[in-house]
Amino acid sequence: MDSGSEEKGAAVAVPPLKPSEKxxxxxxxxxxxxxxxxxxxxxxxxxxxxxxxxxxxxxxxxxxxxxxxxxxxxxxxxxxxxxxxxxxxxxxxxxxxxxxxxxxxxxxxxxxxxxxxxxxxxxxxxxxxxxxxxxxxxxxxxxxxxxxxxxxxMARSLPGPRPGPSLYSGKTLLTLNCVNRDSLPSWKVGTFSTLSVPDPLKEVLPDPEVYKHAVGILNGVQSPRSCLRYLGCRIPLSIFLILLSVISMFLLVIFGIQEIITDQGNHNTAFLLISAIVFLCLLPLVLAVNSLCWFRRFSRRKMREVGLRVGEANLLLAPHSVLMGCETLNQLSFVFVQLEECRRTFLQAPEGDGEALFREALLRFSCAYACCLVQAHFPHCEAAPATQGHLEPGLCFCQYVSVQLERG
Missing domain, CATH: 3.40.50.10140 (Toll/interleukin-1 receptor homology (TIR) domain)
Structure with missing residues (x-):
């Protein structure tokens, strides 16, 4: 702070403290x-x-x-x-x-x-x-x-009561991290606090029990108990299986093939024996690759399970114009999205019970749809129906479901 260029503040008395002030x-x-x-x-x-x-x-x-x-x-x-x-x-x-x-x-x-x-x-x-x-x-x-x-x-910091956030369909309300996110291993499913409704959600979720029940559904997802969840177990096991496969192939070359080739009497027996030995040699190699790829398979399977649980939670949140999305195992996103018009579209479907179709769509697609809203990115938009949707910009929920069903 350059005091040389500043004017010296006038020695005016500061206002006295009130009894409640320190x-x-x-x-x-x-x-x-x-x-x-x-x-x-x-x-x-x-x-x-x-x-x-x-x-x-x-x-x-x-x-x-x-x-x-x-x-x-x-x-x-x-x-x-x-x-x-x-x-x-x-x-x-x-x-x-x-x-x-x-x-x-x-x-x-x-x-x-x-x-x-x-x-x-x-x-x-x-x-x-x-x-x-x-x-x-x-x-x-x-x-x-x-x-x-x-x-x-003097003016106050806030001009009157604290204004609520302006709501519009597609607005991201909150990104919520799980408890102790920084200390969680990558394979563990996060646990989210249900003690109170976060401030950004209070305006749209006045009943705290709805929030607690919805998040509690997601907290029911269990982390794996297999020892393969630890990288320290997968790598030694894979190395052992690879070495076992290499040794088996080496023994095949040394002791098996030469004797089989010299046996000119029974070619069928030789072929079957070679096939069996090759299979036994490749089996440990396949198991080693599967052990190394366990985490990727687990992540995909667990994310599918989490997505279904989020869909169950969204059945509770959708009447309040809120959807939950989960892109990782330890982070949630909440978006404000008005679904009444999309719900009416499902009710007009000729296939059957429109309300049941709407609930099924929430279960299967609401998690991924909420994630698209958070990212403001809708893949395969070119496949969207040409009819006017209920959300601008981007796809409304019924359009998104239609695109996903067409893609199979």
Missing amino acids: FHLFVSYSSMDATWTHGLIGRLEADHAGLRVCLHERDFTPGRNILENMAECIHQSQKVLLVLSQDFVQSRWCLLEADLSLFGYCLERKPVIPVLLRPCQVPLHLSHLTYLEARDSRFYSKVAQLLCTPSHC
């Missing part, structure tokens, strides 16, 4: 920006006697959850200062966004001073505010002026 200013910043932030706070404290600033490394209660510490300190502060940088957006601000139900009450009632230290993507909930640029020659005097301005004269 700090004049709560400062949140990335550890990468600590040196710059401490320099700014040190100067403010030197110029304003009695100024109380909350910094996480010195004022958070040890042993408490960081989110609880942040919420309590924001509540006990007059104002909030955020030092914005790409490091901050990716670390510190994501904690706030992780549970806006916890911070929404605090941030709606606290003035926020956003300081742009380095160019970054300004968080959506701060985009309506005018931020201060650290490179501005009058930056310090502006910060000091805002610090001394009564809270009721």
Whole structure:
């Protein structure tokens, strides 16, 4: 921070603390920006006697959850200062966004001073505010002026109650990782938390039991118990089988073929004996290849099972215009998609019970369809029916099912 080019902040008294307040200013910043932030706070404290600033490394209660510490300190502060940088957006601000139900009450009632230290993507909930640029020659005097301005004269961080996300058909609501995703081996099926409904889903899933039941269905998928799930077992077993096959072939050449060729009396017996020995030699080789390819076969089979379980869950979620998709064994995606028009198309089908056809389609295809919506990519779109669909852009659910059935 270049203090030489800045105007010295006027020594105006900061507003007194109310009985419920402990700090004049709560400062949140990335550890990468600590040196710059401490320099700014040190100067403010030197110029304003009695100024109380909350910094996480010195004022958070040890042993408490960081989110609880942040919420309590924001509540006990007059104002909030955020030092914005790409490091901050990716670390510190994501904690706030992780549970806006916890911070929404605090941030709606606290003035926020956003300081742009380095160019970054300004968080959506701060985009309506005018931020201060650290490179501005009058930056310090502006910060000091805002610090001394009564809270009721400043804009709040959120303009009224926290707005819900704008919903449209095909919108991705949430990507949910399983519990302890980073420590899970690649062959293990993830387990997803059902303790509470994530914030992005609360607007469309008001009943938490629907979410818990739907995710609980997926949690019922079992991981394999075979020892082949371990790479340390598959590789030694494959090496042993390959060596066994090589040794068998070598013994065949040394002891078998010469005697069989010299036996001119019975060609049929010789042919059968050669065939049997070759088969016994190739069998360990085939078993070795199958052992090495076990994980790929398991993954395909397990993903099919997971897809069917997701389809069962989507039978519960579809009436709420939500579909679940699962591209890997440890990550879920939720999309908002309106299916009523597609359901009516199934009801008009001449083949039979339209409602049963719709449920069968949800079971078989809803998981893959949700994944296509998340990726905004529909393979084989050229095979889509020429009729107008119910989703733009992309394929609606009934069109997607039609394409999949035509492909077999």
